[in-house]
Amino acid sequence: MGQAAKVLQLFKTLHRTRQQVFKNDTRALEAARIKINEEFKSNKSETSPKKIEELIKIGSDVELLLRTSVVQGIHTDHNTLNVMSQQQ
DSSP, X not given: OOHHHHHHHHHHHXXXXXXXXXXXXXXXXXXXXXXXXXXXXXXXXXXXXXXXXXXXXXXXHXXXXXXXXXXXXXXXXXXXXXXXOOOO
C-alpha cells in the first residue's frame, strides 16, 4: 500500500475510533475531531517518506491508546462516578 493510502486509512481509522470511544460525548467528539484534522492539516505538505512513516506510526499508536486506554465515566450523583467500558 502506498503512503498516501496509508495516511488516508489512518485518518479514517482515527475518526472511526473517535466516534466509538467518545460515543454520546459531544464535547469530546468535537475536540477529538478538531485535533485529528489539525494534526493531519499541519503535516499535509510533508514530503519525506521517512518522516511520513514516523507520523503514521505516531498516529497508529494514538489510535491504539484511544481504543485501549480511554475510560469515560458519568456522574450518577455528587460523589459517584459510573465508569463506562470501551469493550469491542
